[in-house]
Amino acid sequence: MQANYSPKDIESAAQQQWDSQQAFLAQENSEKPKYYCLSMFPYPSGKLHMGHVRNYTIGDVLSRYHRMQGYNVLQPMGWDAFGLPAENAAMANNVPPAAWTYSNIEYMKQQLKSLGLGVDWSREVTTCKPDYYRWEQWLFNRLFKKGVIYKKTSTVNWDPVDNTVLANEQVIDGRGWRSGAQVEKREIPMYFFRITQYADELLQDLDTLPGWPEQVKTMQANWIGKSYGVRFAFPYELDGKQDKLWVYTTRADTIMGVTFVAVAAEHPLATYAAQKNPALAAFVEECKHGGVAEADIATMEKKGMPTDISVTHPLTGEQVPVWVGNYVLMSYGEGAVMAVPAHDERDFGFAKKYGLPIKQVIERSTAAPSTDDASIEERVFDPTKWKIWYEWKSNTIVRTVNSGKYDGLYFDQAVDAIAADLAAKGLGEKKTQFRLRDWGISRQRYWGCPIPIIHCPTCGDVPVPDEQLPVKLPENVVPDGAGSPLAKMPEFYECTCPQCGGKARRETDTMDTFVESSWYYARYASPQCDTGMVDKAAAQKWLPVDQYIGGIEHAILHLLYARFFHKLMRDEGLVTGNEPFKNLLTQGMVVAPTFYRDLPAGKKLWINPAEVEVEIDAKARPIGAKLIADGKPVVIGGTEKMSKSKNNGVDPQAIIDAYGADTARLFMMFAAPPDQQLEWSDAGVEGSYRFLRRVWNLSAELANHDLKKAISGKLAESDQALRREIYLALKQANFDFSRFQFNTVVSATMKILNSLEKAKASADHAVLGEGLSILLRLLSPITPHIAQTLWKELGYGDDILATTWPEVDESALEQDEIELMIQVNGKLRGSLRVAKDADKAAIEQLALAHEVVQKQLAGAPAKKVIVVPGRLVNIVA
RNA sequence: GCCGGGAUGGCGGAAUCGGUAGACGCGCUGGACUCAAAAUCCAGUGUUCGAAAGGAUGUGGGGGUUCGAGUCCCCCUCCCGGCACCA
Secondary structure (H helix, E strand, O other): OOOOOOOHHHHHHHHHHHHHOOOOOOOOOOOOEEEEEEEEEOOOOOOOOOHHHHHHHHHHHHHHHHHHHOEEEEEOOOOOOOOOHHHHHHHHOOOOOOHHHHHHHHHHHHHHHHHOOOHHHHHHOOOOOOOHHHHHHHHHHHHHOOEEEEEEEEEEEOOOOEEEOHHHHHHEOOEOOOOOEEEEEEEEEEEEEEEHHHHHHHHHHHHOOOOOOOHHHHHHHHHEEEEEEEEEEEEEOOEEEEEEEEOOOOOHHHHHHHEEEEEOOHHHHHHHHOOOOOHHHHOOOHEEEOOHHHHHHHHHHOEEEEEEEEEEOOOOEEEEEEEEEOOOOOOOOOOOOEEEEEEEEEHHHHHHHHHHHHHHOOEEEOOOOOOOOHHHHEEEEEOOOOOOOOOOOOEEEEEEEEOOHHHHEHHHHHHHHHHHHHHHHHOEEEEEEEOOEEEEEEEEEOOOOEOOOOEOOOOOEEOHHHHHOOOOOOOOOOOOOOHHHHOOOHHEEEEOOOOOOOOEEEEEOOOOOOHHOOOHHHHHOOOOOOOOOHHHHHHHHHEEEEEEEEEEHHHHHHHHHHHHHHHHHHHOOOOOOOOOEEEEEOOOOOOEEEEEOOOHOOEEEOOOOHHEEEEEEEOOOEEEEEEEOOOOOEEEEEEEEEEOOOOOOOOHOOOHHHHOOOHHHHHHHHOOOOOOOEEOOOHHHHHHHHHHHHHHHHHHOOOOOOOOOOOOOOOOOHHHHHHHHHHHHHHHHHHHHHHOOOOHHHHHHHHHHHHHHHHOOOOOHHHHHHHHHHHHHHHHOOOOHHHHHHHHOOOOOOHHHHOOOOOOOHHOOOEEEEEEEEOOOOOOEEEEEEEEEOOHHHHHHHHHHHHHHHHHOOOOOOEEEEEOOOOEEEEEO
């Protein structure tokens, strides 16, 4: 074999071997259990970034590991190919989004292949191709006819200069990113998926997903936000007409404390009041400025203005003033909220600011309810959610006060009594409500899947008949940033009505790109199927996805939409089962240090870490940094997610070219556990490369010996010790593989190599050979090229993927004596060697007799002795 | 603002059920090899007092439970992800 480790040679050779064997084609007819391992598909932005490398390495490690465990593995790959960046690139370079996207795919596919991923490329899916989105349009029509998709108006960011709708990302400090114009809210008609119809199921089925991280399930549950409350009305009279102002509250026990009502700027009452009040009209106008992103609305200054309208409190009959508040959103709930300044932080701030009355109606209960009270749980408030006058404690129990006939009631009693009275008056009822809103999917953009609807002046919105699908998106178009180009293309939108044959107009909006990524996992089961969205038998075979891997940033939207789509497809009879992803692994971000120099006007020049040299003191603490090119200092910024804007990205291709894919993969797996943030380190990459070189060198040294010889006879003590070290590490590695903690798997392989190197001159070759075979198999999912090459070179076999996973030889782990730690008062004072089966009394006696203990006790008797078998003895002096 | 997560040596991280804090790697220091350097190998490396033996101290901050807390409970600070049109 070659004396030196040469990743370029061995990696291309191994990849050619896998290609020629078609090693990673998933088997449609196999006795083995299936394992569908899916990584979130990439958006073809140009070239791979480190986040991709991390994601796909994790997926490949799991795929190869399961393959060696005897599974029939499906690991597919594809392209989430519609999206906004293609339109931006098109405008910048005057290239159609399609051409840009396809050339990116071609390049990135080569990059993925050079990583040595065990992907079944025969199942590649590209969402911008008609053979894919055709089925999305087909499903759209079925759901439209069913009423699961409907049309209503919704609020968007409007750029009044470019005359275009802006994505939230394109709104910077309330202004359009290209025009710089102040953004306005605008109501436009859109198509919606009725996801709220599935809210309860989406919530409840989270309990059927033990393989999902708790934090993701919690986030989804909170996002869906089921609440139990009361919907009730404030009656009022306007121009002699009786009407009701409806609101919803989860704190009906505080209704007696309402001192005003706030409505959204777009609320009919606000519109009415503004007609006669120019100041209010100006305020309503002002509320329309700014974007629609919730984070902006929630953090902006709370402002309001009174109307001259007042409504009647449904229980007290008192008059309550109506205010317009910029923080009340028309699209949430009723577009109006009751305000209880005494018991709500936001209302409190608002009341203080505008001098509105504050009326306390609950207080902390002084007498705790008896413990046998069955409903005590419901009366215990979560202090993080309910704040009482800002002075609250954990598990505060509150009772109503100052509330007339409702005085002295606990939360649930007060809600019951108040809801009953409201119901009796026809002014309210108990109601569960969801925070989740219906999913608006219309986008006024070009590079997306066309919505298959035809607008007919006589027949209304008519779905495009199935036989006319797909509605193809013209591909040779360059958008100009001023609205959708499709709306300017008569050859696209001019059509005839499928129902009456009259002149009609085709819908020019496209779908949210989240729609494509909501069902691609199902398409992989039968990617070429041209008779349906999925082939039912194939879907039955491969679904659900056994392991899904992707960034934590997708914890809510993408994962919720995909779960929703699975249920939609189930209800269409396309798939079985209720959930698409059995197990979920959410991967952390790849981050790197940042460096910059200050420029005039508060701007910064970001400098790539590769061009910077960090200076350290004698204890290796960083004390400064300078640009290598000019030797002058640069400022050390924070450690942040790799990005173009901070110029702290490292190109994976450069790493693969310099060290090989195995080194890149090894570093990715070793530097952090998969769900944690990973900090890039050039020195860490060097270390990974060094380790692989040591593996190669040791293999080369031992290559001439018979490493496959069976272990026989009584082993020398040193050989027994070596086997024990190896099997301890294997045991650890197996456990860590099972819990996806790959960094400690790598650490275990390093321990094995260290042990083998130390013992190589004196150890039995059979023991060394056994250890090396374990090492290579443990490494093969992570660094497949070197593992495969050495496996063959050392004569273990032709194909490491076809071997069995190493098992722990428990007999190699046994020892006669074990070491126990001795603590005095919980502090480590010494250690003790005892027989492995020594009983507690014997251990206690030995420990008490130990000189360290004698010294600590200084003649006094021990108060207490705690023996933890196999671990320690703690003596309480 | 709301929801979720995180904080351990100079750095990345380990510690599986409340039981030896710092595995493994990087970096650094010293040594071997070399004309020299690189590479490689060997040794050391939380902080602090000490010549050493040994002691004290130490897991973002404050409090608590326990024989014993990085781990459990309460409060706080800072950082990161998401917030419905980035993907």
